[in-house]
Amino acid sequence: MLTIRQMRYFDALASTGHFGKAAKLVNVSQPALSAQIAEMERLLDARLVERNRSGMFLTREGEE
Secondary structure (H helix, E strand, O other): OOOHHHHHHHHHHHHHOOHHHHHHHOOOOHHHHHHHHHHHHHHHOOOOEEEEOOEEEEOHHHHO
């Protein structure tokens, strides 16, 4: 089951488009935020975020 905290983290990530900025916005470390996003993806069995060298973007599932 998804938690409210995970949803807050995902919202911060979606609005900033950057793991570091999102972590700062919700007052956690970047690895903690990244781990929670990965856990959301595992629970939903869907890739929500595509990570690459230049940053990240939301997948179709992430946008929905």
